[in-house]
Amino acid sequence: MSTRLAKGGRLLDRSKPLNFTFNGTPLRGFLGDTLASALLGSGKTLLGRSFKYHRPRGLVASGVEEPNVLVNLGRNARLEPDQRATTTELFEGAEAASQNHWPSLEFDIGEINDKISKLFPAGFYYKTFMAPKWAWKHLFEPVIRQAAGLGAAPKEADPDRYEQTYAFCDVLVAGGGVAGLAAALAEAKAGKRVMVMEQTAFWGGRAPVDGGTIDGLAPDEWVRNAIEALEKMENVQLFTRTMVSGLYNHGYVIGYQRVADHTPGDGRPRHRLWRIRAGLVITATGALERPLAFAGNDVPGVMLASAVRDYLVNWAVSPGDRVVIVTNNDDAYRTALAVLDAGLSVPVVIDARDSVTGALPMAVKARGVRVLEGRGVAKVLGRKAVTGVEICAQAGEGGVIETVACDCVAMSGGWSPVVHLFSHVGGKLIWDEAGAMFRPDATRPPIKADGTALARAVGAANGALTLDALCAEAGLAAQVEPEAPLAPVWVMPAGAKEALKFKAFLDYQNDVKVSDVQLAAREGYTSVEHTKRYTTLGMASDQGKLSNINGLAILSDALGQAIPQTGTTTFRPPYTPISFGAVAAEAKGEIFQPLRRTPMHGWHEAKGAHWEPVGLWRRPYCYPRSGESHRDAVNREITNTRTNVGLLDASTLGKIVVKGPDAGRFLDMLYTGMMSTLPVGKCRYGIMCNENGFLMDDGVVVRLSEDSWLCHTTSGGAEHIHAWMEDWLQCEWWDWKVYTANLTEQYAQVAVVGPKARAVLEKLGGMDVSKEALPFMSLAEGTLGGFPARVFRISFSGELSYEIAVPANMGLAFWEALNAAGAEFGAMPYGTEALHVMRAEKGFIMIGDETDGTVIPQDLNLGWAISKKKDDYLGKRAQARVEMARPDRWRLVGLETIDGTVLPDGVYAVAEGHNANGQRNTQGRVTSTYWSPTLKKGIAMGLVVNGPERMGEVLDFPGDGGGVHKVKIVDPCFYDKEGEKANV
Amino acid sequence: MSEAMSALKGETHTGFATVAEAGLTGMVTIRADLADPALAAALAPLGLTVPALRQVTAAGGRSLGWMSPDELLLVCGYDEAPGLAATLATALAESHALVVNVSDMRARFTVSGAKAREVMMKLCPLDFATLPVMEMRRTRAAQVAVALWRSGADEISLVCFRSVATYVMGLLEVSSRRGGEIF
Amino acid sequence: MLTFTCPYCGVAAEESELTGGGEAHLKRFGPGSSDAEFEAYLFTRKNPKGVHFERWRHAYGCGKWFLAARDTNTLEVFGSYPAQTTEPPADLIAAIKNKRPGWEGWK
Known part of the structure; x- marks a missing residue:
């Protein structure tokens, strides 16, 4: 039975009691407690049930490596599953609940899995759910889904906020123990900008618990002095509750700060993700103690030896009255001393080594404790709590020599340096035979952009496991009991029978046992990476912090090879789990992504516009009125535009100015047509291709002056086309004198479209917009209704049309002025769908509809927009390839259903025969399809094999549900073929 | 020009720093050979000198920032921008240069207060601790491009495209909320 | 996340401020070139494990393209330089040869 001791607890503030609940039971702790303590x-x-077998589990560890005690923390919107009790600081009102059991922690139906655990060997899923095929979807998956997962997911939106921040430093020290603080002091004194990040709430690491002296001071005192000194230095930033999560290329480091986990709802961001660029990362991340594998090593009450003394010393918690120590090394004897110091009993120390003579064991013996040499644990007694251990010869098969009653077992299999950060981006490890551990190889560190070392390991993380070793490394003087070498023991006893190995756990969270790893080896898994995935060893949320080295030692043994030959699995960030909140940070709600707004956005919004995303822009799709469907609204907007006048916010159109003595020559290379000969004040439609010859963008080009042109691009294309221009100017023709500027957002642009467009502009007044003064495809600049304006006579609808650009800051006022002036002429705004239908009625192509990156201008009958006089333009060489001149290319036509209905989008026309895959051959597809309110029938455009030569032919387009659309090939221009309406 | 409205009409929020849209601001982009004597001559009447690499020069309430090896940004009064652009274009008529009024395509913000840089640290991959006053940087604020400079000891000015002004104000407001102080 | 020093701005920019542009020092082949030349220009890339010359644009910064030499295996960056050149600077080549004695050169 564990309990709180009356005295002690170096991290506790007993004057500040805290109330909390566990599974609804009110309990009490103190400030400084973790939920675990x-x-x-x-x-x-x-405190929990294991994942696979639902075995009763308790605390094994005291820190980040804890595999068992994951709890549901909080409730409602602040419910968070899988919170590690050992790294959760206690706070007033904390509510915790155990996971993975039903109906209760004490009585769990799922425990049946443990009774039939022989049916769940390694690779159980791969072996079991293979056949019959239908059963996966209908039987296996639903059952597995029901059983899978540990905690409960919250159902409400997270009320907390999270953030990220960038930071830069010369040196980042990961870990605030003695080694980390000593390194930080040295670097800071050398004038470096230093950041120190400690994952717990306290400085000092293990040394204050483990004892000894540093420079003649007790560790606690030395640490206090070090922190005081660092706090005074302006070039040092200190962070507790901040875990260095991962190292990435070129010195990029992620730190995870738990700002307010212990003060929920106090208004601060809960977590902050640090995105650091460090010149050097000093990994002072310490070491993790390894469990020993013996039968029943997962019974609640079996703990790491270091955890037992942590609970005693840091939190004045006794994990049991009678603590049996099981070890292969001297360090665990510190736990025996801590237990004795607390006035509790150590019935026996079971040491796997044949001869135990070190100073620490002698000190324990001197206090009257029985130390057994060459012994191991055959089996732990008890199910929901330890009641005793059966002791055997370590060398044997597990024959019981004696049984000792106890309520806690403290085990130690030695220590493994935390090499994760050093390894994340390619730092190499070496196997240290004496310490039976992997440690960083200083000669093969991860590197930075300049090829120099990114990381250096110090202290226990570097394999300097004892206080004197790490102090020697840091140039400090230490006094501490010397330790005799450990014996590399992985399984107890050495010849454990199958029945024992079957209950000897390696990975507690995923219920992987010694027998599973050995079975995997027998079944041919020789790679540690494959064994990991087959057995799930190390794949739980603790990422094998306790199990990896033990597992690969057992695998190596089974394969009959040395441990370094087997190697480790790959260490990947994050070191411990980080929250999704911290990863997403500010990117939620309104600022999830940038929405681009035109100057008239608010007006559209107020008028109830239905939006269409165009890149990051939002454009009105239509403006539905009360009782109108979107379809009704679109039809009304089209009809009104064709009979009266419509207004379109065209501000999103790309507008790039190109200027210089070589600008004309440059545009002749960029566009397939000739732009250098365009007269000043005139407009010309242009198309651009990439070097593959495929159509990339289109728009109207306007010559503004002798040496400057304005290139309109598609709404989505402005940034891309501007970058394309700059690429050619900077990287290919850098001697050409051309400057570009992307002025897309400088102007609000409005299309005034329809038979009464001119009347509206004349009402505004200030410019002559007559046919004579401003003919089709020309430009005028002036003041319109008091606004400085550029007026283009261009049309994308087939109607009389003006596009007017005014400074963006006046865009809303101009738009409102146009609406007011147009009222008497029936002016209405129209959206992008009406725009699309009207251009399709005219047979105008749309980039992204008629093009898909494999279409050349010739396919779209745009040969007229390609200059025959030019030697070169981007895409010309590609268009001369044989493939591009094939007579059976798919080319643009109009399509009309025989019955006048609307074709589905994207459907294919079938041809005779089948292809190599047994699919019907095709001969065309629909690229745009609409209901035309003007023509009162469905209209479509499509690409059809040799289409323009097949006018009048009827094709079959299979539709949804087995029907076939009979479709006639027609001219793509459905409306006003002679262009009389635009040219008035 | 009374009908001109900046993207956010001077919206302001005060958290642990004050973030404000600066209202109508004149801006003129000058693309030219920065070593061209004609450029220095064109700027001389304004009292402005061509800024060195990444620098911002200022005179008479106007500033001139280095945007790229062949681009400067003149920040001035909104109403005077068209005239200044025309004057500079005329002065540079004999040179290969592009001068264009870009006042309407951008939004300008200021972030001010003793902890102003803690707001910006959250948004830009930039070392604000070592950024000198009046040094121009073009970088990324969360998901959009910005140009910024420390316009004073405790003030950072930044400009972004007009269309994303609402987004940038959202970033600044969220990042400056009380409780979010970093140090 | 990689960092490169923009040779125009003189500052280190992180990858998120840059746009990659593939292999550097390609020679454009236009009308009149053979099918083989044109194919090589459009599609054939070195893709080495080791020293690679590549294009990067300081897209969120000055907007300029620059070129860089980088080891695709270790990610070490040997240097960056303006794009207005048809071949890498001699001192950069010397520096790379110094660090990678077995390197067969950039062509």
């Missing part, structure tokens, strides 16, 4: 201090040892 508070639970243990409240006598709670059964």
Whole structure:
């Protein structure tokens, strides 16, 4: 039975009691407690159920490596599953609940899995759910989904806020123990900008618990002095509760700060993700103690030896009254001393080594504790709590020599340096035979952009596991009991029988046992990466912090090879799980992504516009009136535009000015047509191709002056086309004198379209917009209704049409002025759908509809827009390839259903025969299809094999549900073929 | 020009720093050979000198920032921008240059207060601790391009495209909320 | 996340401020070129494991294209230089040869 001791607890503030609940039971802890220490201090040892077998589980560890005790924390919107009790600071009102059991933690139906656990060997899923095929979807997956997962997901939106921040430093120290602080002091004194990040709420790491002296001071005192000194230095930033999560290329480091986990709802961001660029990362991340694999090593009450003394020293919590120590090294004897110091009992120390003579064991013996040499644990007794251990010869098969009653077992299999950060971007490890551990190879560190070392490991993370070793490395003087070498022991006893190995756990969270790894080896899994995935060893949320080295040692043994030959699995960030909130940070709600707004956006919004996303822009699709469907609204807008006048916010159109002595020559290379000969004040439609010859963008080009042109691009294309221009100017023709500027957003642009367009502009007044003064495809500049304006006579609808650009800051006022002036002429705004229908009625192509990156201008009958006089333009060489001149290319035509209905979008016309895959051959597809309110029938455009030569032919387009659309090939221009309406 | 309205009409929020859209601002882009004596001559009447790499020069309430090896940004009064653009274009008529009024295509913001840089640290991959006053940087604020400079000891000015002004104000407002102080 | 020093701005920019542009020092082949030349220009790329010359644009910064030499395996960046050149600077080539004695050169 665990309990809180009356005295002690170096991290506790007993004057500040905190109330919390576990599974609804009110409990009490103190400021400084973790949820784990508070639970243990409240006598709670059964704290969870394992994932696969639902075995009763309790705390194994005291820190980030804890595999078992993951809880649901909080409730409603602040419910968060899988929170590690050992890294959750206790706060007033905390609500925790255990996971993965039904109906209760004490009585769990799922425990049946443990009774039949022989049916779930390694690779169970791969072996079991293979056949019959239908059963996966209908039987296996639903059942597995029901059983899978640990915690409950919250159902409400997260009320907390999260943020990210960038930071830069010369040196980032990961870990605030003695080694990290010593390194930080040295770097800071050398004038470096230093950041120090410690994942817990306290400085000092293990040394204050483990004892010894540093420069003659007790570790706590040395740490206090070091922090005081660092706090005074302006070039140092200190962070607790901040885990260095991962190292990435070129010194990019992610830090994860838990700003307000312990003060929920206080208005601060809950987590902050640090995006750091560091010149050097010093990994002072310490080491993790390894469990030993013996039968029943997962019974609640079996803990890491270091965790037992952490709970005693840091939190004044006794995990048990009678603590049996099981070890292969001297360090675990510190736990025996801590237990004795707390006035509790150590019935026996079971040491796997044949001869135990070190100073620490001697000190323990001197206090009257029985130390057994060459012994191991055959089996732990108890199910929901430890009741005793059966002791055997380590060398044997597990024959029981003696049984000792106890309520806690403290085990130690040695220590593994935390090499994660060093390894994340390619730092190499070496196997240290004496320490039976992998440690960083300083000669093969991860590198930065300049090829120099990005990381350096210090202290226990570098394999300097003892205080004297790490102090020697840091140039400090230490006094501490010397430790005798450990014996590399992975399984107890060495010849454990199958029945014992079957209950000897390696990966607690995923319920992977010694027998599973050995089975995998027998079944031919020789790679550690494959074994990991087959057995799921190390794949849980603790990422194998306790199990990896033990697992690969056992695999190596099964394969009959040395451990370094087997190697480790790849270490990947994050070191411990980080929240999705921190990853998403500010990118939610209104600022999830940038929405681009035209100057008239608010007006459209107020008029109830239905939006269409165009790139990041939002454009009105239509403006539905009360009771109107979107379709009704579009039809009304089209009819009104064709009979009266319509207004379109065309501000999103790309507008790039190109100027210089070589601008004409440059545009002749960019466009397929000839732009250098365009007279000043005139407009010309132009198309651009990439070097593959495929159509890329189109728009009207206007010559503004002798040496400057304005290039309109598609709405989505402005940035891309501007970048395309700059690419050619900077990287190919850098001696050409051309400057470009993307002025897309400088102007609000409005299309005034329809038979009464001129009347509206004349009402505004200020410019002569007559046919004579401003003929089709020309430009006038002046003041229109008081606004400085450029007026283009261009048409994308076939109607009389003006596009007017005014400064963006006046865009809304101009738009309102136009609406007011147009009222008496029936002016209405129209949206992008009406625009699309009207251009399709005229047979005008749309980039992205008629083009898909494989279409050349010739396919779209745009040969007329390609200059025959030019030697070169981008795409010309490609268009001379044989493939591009094939007579059976798919080319643009109009399509009309025989019955006048609307064709579905994207459907294919079938041809005779089948292709190599047994699919029907095709001979064309629909690229745009609409209901034309003007023509009162469905109209479409499409690409059809040799289409323009097949006018009048009827094709079959299979539709949804087995029907076939009979479709006639027609001219793509459905409306006003002679162009009389625009040219008035 | 009384009907001109800046993107956010001077919207302001005060958290642990004050973030404000600066209202109508004149801006003129000058693309030219920065070493061209004609450029220096064209700027001389304004009292402005051609800024060195990444620098911002200022005179008479106007500033001139280095945007790229062949581009400067003149920040001035909104109403005077068209005239200044025309004057500079005339002065540079004999040179290969592009001068264009871009006042309407951008929004300008100021972030001010002792912790102003803690707002910007959250948005830009830039070392604000070492950024000198009056040095121009073009970078990324979350998902959009910005140009910024420390316009004073405790003030950062930034400009972005007009269409994303609402987004940038959202970023600034969220990043300056009380409780979000970093240090 | 990679960093490159923009040779125009003189500042280190992180990858998120840049746009990659593939292999550097390609020679354009236009009308009149053979099918083989044109194919090589459009499609054939070195894709080495080791030293690679590549194009980057300081898209969120000055907007300029620059070229860089980078080891595609170790990600070490040997240097960056303005794009207005048909071949890498001699001192950069010397520096790379110094660090990668077995390197067969940039062509």
